[in-house]
Every structure is written in C-alpha cells, then in structure tokens.
Amino acid sequence: MTHAMTLTVNGLTYTGVVDARLLLSDFLRHELGLTGTHVGCEHGVCGACTILLDGRSARSCLTLAIQADGATIETVEGLGRMSDLGRVQQAFRDHHGLQCGFCTPGFLMTITDMLRHHSLDSDAEIREALSGNICRCTGYQHIVDAVRELARERGPLK
C-alpha cells in the first residue's frame, strides 16, 4: 500500500509516494540520499538514527516515513557543512567528541534538541540528556566536555 506525502527536510520540501511500511530512517537514506542519519540497532535503543521531528528529537527507525507527512524534519545535514561546521559540530571537533563517528549524527541531533529544551546545568543533567545515545568507542567523556561548553554558551534555560 503506497501513500502520497509531502514533508520538509532541512528547509527543502519533498513530495513523493512511499510504501506504508517504509521507515523514516530508510526514507531519508535511500529515497532522499541523506545518509548522514545512521542506522544502528533499528529498534530504538542505540540513538544513531535520531532526527528532529517538528522540533523534537525522535528515533527515525521507530517512525514510519508516512507519519512524517506534513512534518518538518531536521537531520545532521542541516546542522552545517564540512567547510562551515555548525556550532554543535564544531564543539565536537574542538573536544574530540568523536572517534569512529558512527554514533555522532544521533548525538548531534539529540544535543540540538537538548540545547533548545532542556536544563544542562550540571554534568548529571548532561549525562541524563545523553543517556539515550550509545557510543561504542565509549568516548563519552569528550562528548560531555563538548556539551558542557555548549551549555555554558547557551546559559541557563529560562
């Protein structure tokens, strides 16, 4: 069963037809060629596929593409470019917040949500905010360092 859909991804509007069972993660990667969103566990545990759905972080592997009909999606490609990194990306680079890089897009999108919406005043809050993303290089300390700097720049959430 296929459905027509329209959605906005990183500010661009796409219209097309999708299979009902196509996951949003596979739609972004295979249909739109946005392979920055990584697919790890495919059952919502690892966080690698995290994107923003209408401004809030969501697992794209637990979301059907058709559910995003009419929605606004942000992916890692929307954060910056190789020649002009976004602020969260630059903080990761400055603090060596990535090793193999597989988990990084999910972390970047989760952190983007947390910087907009969550208190990150203590390391405990930062670690809780990151707890849904797994880094199998176990480079958590440097990721926490990056978020600590981003949170300091942002200041306390009003």
Add this chain to the structure above:
Amino acid sequence: MKPARFDYVRAESIAHAVEVLANAGGDGKVLAGGQSLMPMMNFRLVKPSVLVDINHIPGLDRIELGPGAVRLGALVRHRMTAQDLQVARHIPVLHHAMKHVAHLTVRNRGTFCGSVCHADPAAEMPMMTLLLDGTIHVASPHGTRTMAARDFLTGALTTALAADEMVTAVDLVPPAAGTGWGFEEFSRRHGDYALAAIAVLMERADGRVRNPRIAMMGIADTALRLTAVEAALAGREGRAHVFDEAAELIVASITPNTDLNASADYRRHLAGALARRALSQAWDRAGALSGGDTP
C-alpha cells in the same frame, strides 16, 4: 523494509479509528507513540494487517484535572506527563516515576496510554495506573466502556482490550492531602527497564499507617497491587520493624521470573530491599505533610 506489509490509515476521529479496527478482522493495531510497537514490528514479532495512526485525532493530547481524577488522553506523551504542573502538584509520586521512564528522546514520542496498553511487566505506567486506582476509558464501534486497571492488565503484554477497541484515556485518582509517597526502582543502567520497582502511598493517623497502597513491577508477569500486604500493614504503627515485616511479607508472596538480567532469588532480594526503603520514604513524607505527627 523491516516491518511486514500492512495497510496504513491516518484516523481522523476516535469513531474512524475504531471503525477501521473493527474492519481489520482482529488484526489491526493502534499506532500512538510507537516506541514499543515499532520495535516489535521491525523484528516482525508483530505483523498487523492494518495500522491505525491516531496521532492526528484532535483533543487526545490533554492532561485534565477533573473532580476526583486526573485524565490523561491517549496522545499524552511521557514528556508532557513529566513536565505537567498539575501532575507534579497532585500526584508527586507519578511526577517522580517519570524520571525513570526510558530516555528523553523516547519520552518525546511514547504515550502514557500506549504504555498501559503494551502492558510490559517492567514498565512504569501499568504499575502507576494500578497504584493510583486507574480507570481505563475504552471506545469501540458499539460505544464506550470503562475498566479498572486491575481488570485491564491481564498478563505479560496482555490486556482485556478487544480487537475493535482503543483506549481513549486513563483516569488516575490523586492521593488525598497528607498522603506520603515512596518510589524505588533498580535497573542495570539509567533508563533501562527495571529489574524491580515499587511505588507506595500511605497516610498517617495517630502514629499509625492509614490507607497504604503498594504496587510493584518486575516481580511477576504483570505489575501488581499487593493488596494482602496493604491489609496487613493498615493500622500498624509506623516503625522500622513494621516496615521490615511488610517487606518480608512481600518477599514471601511474590514469584518473580529468572531471565538473563537477574535470577528469581536476586529479584526477591531486590523487592525486599526496595520495599523497606519505599515504605519508610512514604511514612516520612506523610509525616511531613501532616505536620510532624510522629509516634
């Protein structure tokens, strides 16, 4: 493609959703937050023929404080419950329990009612619904009905919901003024499913325990209200040895399962340790609320 083939319907109303379910021949599923259903579909443990997406039905995303109950609509996300000021004020034990629910990204999507329907024996919502004398509101093409939480939760991942029914809301009864609460959960990592957890409510009257309510999870095929322990504790003095006795009674009365995370013996030990803590917490908080009525 991970999930098996299905027909997808974006429901416009509750009536539309249950009509589609009724026409699905017993093989339809409701999609709300999808944080439990979608993993099961990705693994093909669940292969519905029709998926009814209720995310666009208006009016279901509300938390309403009514007379004698807080009503959580079918699209109330965990994040909304966790941040709701009425919940924090009137049901502080639920506000606290929400901190243990998965991770922030999952809380953005997952729903209270969906978790109750999923009926995982180690998830917080079924336990809290039992603790708070929850009422489940159900709609079908034939009308609406309500069920007590204890009648709704029938087993592991099993409820009394019929194939053409959907849950539209859950009502929770806020504890009376002066009620103390305790909550203890143990999981291997923060946000994981609990190995065991307990939630307790009680009031104080003349140095004695009044109206105790105890719910646990991770210790049986479903979350449980421990009514026999409640009856044994009611009217007793609020002293450490009394709570120790209640904890021993809990340990003796439960039959937890062994799995790869914990043996039945270890779960029994956890249940006792968590119970002692949560009972004392509830007693201490009740005292604080009633102005320091100490024995």
